[in-house]
Amino acid sequence: MKPYSWDAKRQLIWLAGGLTLGTLMAYQDAHDDDGTFVPRFFIFMESLVLIIIGLLFYIYSRKKG
Structure with missing residues (x-):
């Protein structure tokens, strides 16, 4: 479960950064x-x-395989 929580945290950081810089x-x-x-x-x-x-x-979140 630990890699998933880091993955969610990383996605949230990238989302906040992308929205901030994009705006x-x-x-x-x-x-x-x-x-x-x-x-x-x-x-x-x-x-x-x-x-x-x-x-x-969407592309990043698709299940691989």
């Missing part, structure tokens, strides 16, 4: 040339981050 990058990119924040683009970029993280978790 930060999406926020920085969601400004236009004038420096105005564009919420629609931020939501689009954030949804891409969530889709990518979800896809990677």
